[in-house]
Amino acid sequence: MKLEKIKVIVVDDHPLVIEGLRSSLGADSTIDVMNCFENASDLFAFLKRSTVNVVILDVNLPDMNGVEICERITKKYPHVKIVGLSTYNDPSIIKQMVKNGAKGYLLKNVTSKELATAIHQIHRGQSYFSGEIQKILADSIFDNNEIPKLTRREKEVLSLVAEGITTPKIAEKLIISPLTVETHRRNLIQKMGVSNAAQLVKMAIEQRLI
Amino acid sequence: MKLEKIKVIVVDDHPLVIEGLRSSLGADSTIDVMNCFENASDLFAFLKRSTVNVVILDVNLPDMNGVEICERITKKYPHVKIVGLSTYNDPSIIKQMVKNGAKGYLLKNVTSKELATAIHQIHRGQSYFSGEIQKILADSIFDNNEIPKLTRREKEVLSLVAEGITTPKIAEKLIISPLTVETHRRNLIQKMGVSNAAQLVKMAIEQRLI
DNA sequence: TCTAAAATACCTGTAAACTAGTAGAAAACT
DNA sequence: AGTTTTCTACTAGTTTACAGGTATTTTAGA
Numbered sequence: 001m002k003l004e005k006i007k008v009i010v011v012d013d014h015p016l017v018i019e020g021l022r023s024s025l026g027a028d029s030t031i032d033v034m035n036c037f038e039n040a041s042d043l044f045a046f047l048k049r050s051t052v053n054v055v056i057l058d059v060n061l062p063d064m065n066g067v068e069i070c071e072r073i074t075k076k077y078p079h080v081k082i083v084g085l086s087t088y089n090d091p092s093i094i095k096q097m098v099k100n101g102a103k104g105y106l107l108k109n110v111t112s113k114e115l116a117t118a119i120h121q122i123h124r125g126q127s128y129f130s131g132e133i134q135k136i137l138a139d140s141i142f143d144n145n146e147i148p149k150l151t152r153r154e155k156e157v158l159s160l161v162a163e164g165i166t167t168p169k170i171a172e173k174l175i176i177s178p179l180t181v182e183t184h185r186r187n188l189i190q191k192m193g194v195s196n197a198a199q200l201v202k203m204a205i206e207q208r209l210i
Numbered sequence: 211m212k213l214e215k216i217k218v219i220v221v222d223d224h225p226l227v228i229e230g231l232r233s234s235l236g237a238d239s240t241i242d243v244m245n246c247f248e249n250a251s252d253l254f255a256f257l258k259r260s261t262v263n264v265v266i267l268d269v270n271l272p273d274m275n276g277v278e279i280c281e282r283i284t285k286k287y288p289h290v291k292i293v294g295l296s297t298y299n300d301p302s303i304i305k306q307m308v309k310n311g312a313k314g315y316l317l318k319n320v321t322s323k324e325l326a327t328a329i330h331q332i333h334r335g336q337s338y339f340s341g342e343i344q345k346i347l348a349d350s351i352f353d354n355n356e357i358p359k360l361t362r363r364e365k366e367v368l369s370l371v372a373e374g375i376t377t378p379k380i381a382e383k384l385i386i387s388p389l390t391v392e393t394h395r396r397n398l399i400q401k402m403g404v405s406n407a408a409q410l411v412k413m414a415i416e417q418r419l420i
Numbered sequence: 421t422c423t424a425a426a427a428t429a430c431c432t433g434t435a436a437a438c439t440a441g442t443a444g445a446a447a448a449c450t
Numbered sequence: 451a452g453t454t455t456t457c458t459a460c461t462a463g464t465t466t467a468c469a470g471g472t473a474t475t476t477t478a479g480a
Binding site: 376377378392395396399400405406407 | 465466467468469470
């Protein structure tokens, strides 16, 4: 029986990282780095016409965020395994990635050896999370910070609030009553489980909602 | 005359980036990647006993921040040229790096070719900033956002404000009068040139003051 | 030691934010 | 077509934030 290589593609907007992955994963005879992309649309164009086993996915791409990409890949190509790769160890992002089908998540401070291990393990159907990530996921079980779903309008209001614009001026901008803005603001504070605008801004920035 | 290679060292806490730089810069016959480090202390240990032309310096290292490293290198080894390399295009960080002696600054989305060009140019005594960075530096001339100096107490209050704690509770925590907290808060808002707490929080996060 | 800077505290007034409840109209979903 | 969600808007009362001063006591630098 002929050994099939694991077909891997890399999506990262840093050419330097791509080159690093190419040279180090290329050394592994069981892994075939088919192609590398710097944005999401190129990735999807490729997925349309090729079979792929594992996608190594940077969470921060210019044209689409990692969570959305995960969701779309999982929906359209459920056989494709996703490994998140990012500088950020933000629990909410990691959890969202996992919820949307990522089978693994690594920080960029991993060695290429560990990455290769992860690819193999995930390709076998298991999951893989680096030590630090495991700890984060474990911790976040206790404080079950469900990411609340915000409506379109609420997101709009949130970003304006986060810019420090006051209620009456937000109302002016959105051409609605200040009272309505107040309501949205109130609902946001309630949904996000905070108690004032300052915390709301912090939250929004942390969860990259703005 | 024998051609001397440019002696370069790379400091980055991401092994993947290091491998990428190694493989791509290694291909350039005029550049000698002497060594790579993942933290600042290893870097300084090496500088003590070796002559180096150019340091490629990631701004985010585990043990020391980029600005501090720049300052120290410039002071102790003024002949060593520094090229900042980072994911962040935060104007205040870039400006601080330049102020502290960085001769170039690139975002991690550069190609290795551009990086090589930068190394050569900087080694010749010129400076090099990638297009995006040039734009940022140019923009920041107009809005001369001098980073205001905050006092110790102000920083304390700022981080508490940023956590969304209200004035009376901050007062309780710091065991001072709420009126004093109000004064600090007001001074902060004035110093940072913003108009409310929400903007203050945003600012503080952006400038990594908390 | 003198002095400038920082931290502390207070007053007054206005504006905005937060709390709590209600409720009709418009979209979206089934 | 019917139900649910979202967006909209209102009343009314409380709390906190913001702006403009002023002033005393520490702390730290020259």
